Amino acid sequence: MTARPRPHLPMRPAWLCRNCAAPWPCGPAQLDLTAEYYGHSIALAFYLAASMHDAIDDGYRLGLRPDLPAMHARFLGWLSVARRPRRSPRR
Template identity: 85%
Template sequence: MTARPRPHLPMRPVWLCRNCAAPWPCSPAQLDLIAEFYGHSIALAFYLAASMHEAIDDVYGLGLRPSSPAMHARFLGRLSLARWPRRSPRL
């Protein structure tokens, strides 16, 4: 029997990956999210933006001051990977 791979989910309130301990969303989590939200890039953007706001709230709750540009790059910086070209109109 093959072991199922552990999902790359966030560990709150520090927002590190439970699997690889990288800042979440880590590269495997980003790829998983892109696959999960395939064809729904706007929904993915909303999910990641909501996650970013939750992470910012959690960082403030820890008594730290998050860097807004760093958080934006971390959560929303790879959204261009989730964009797919539109189908060309049929003639």
């Protein structure tokens, strides 16, 4: 029997990946989220924006001063690369 791969989920309040310990969303989490939300890019953006808000709140609760532009880049900056517009074929 083969072991199932462990999901790349956030560990709060540090917002590190439970699997690889990289800042979440790590590369594998981005791929998983892109597949999970395929065709629903607005829902993915809302989910990530809410997660970013929670991560910022957790940072302040821990006594940190989160770097807001870096948080935006980390949580939402990669979305434009992952999003693929649907185009109807031209005739």
